[in-house]
Amino acid sequence: HLELRKDHLALFAGSGLLYSTTLGTPLLLGDVYSDSGYGAVAGLRWFSGDSGDRFMLSAQFGFSVQRNPGDPPEGFPPTWHHSNATTVVAGWRFKWGGFFADTGAGAGLLFKSDDGHKAHLVPDLTLAIGYEL
DSSP states (O other), X not given: OEEEEETTEEEEEEOOGGGOOTTSSOEEETTEEESEEEEEEEEEEEESSTTSOEEEEEEEEXXXXXXXXXXXXXXXXOEEEEEEEEEEEEEEXXXXXXXXXXXXXXXXXXXXXXXXXXXXXXXXXXXXXXXXX
């Protein structure tokens, strides 16, 4: 996660282990086994405090693409599964010098390729610790 902040506003982007199965173990996503994948998140935050602290509103878009290896001997080719989510979170950033902790909750819409990209309401929770340079 990388966040660039100026006064009350911050842009952020990130990725992580949930988007990949590089450890060699298939990942179960719902009823789909994945042997590889990628994804990321990007968004914008607004803080009520001048130093990027106190009450915050965060809007983000995240996506995930996972590959199901299929079963070629049985005639099932590999397939790709896409998920996209757009969410809004309200929360609080606590700061102690350069250290900070975020907590928040919100909701948004999730779209998955497996079900024709129908919209699903999903919760979004934020829990983070970090250090601001």
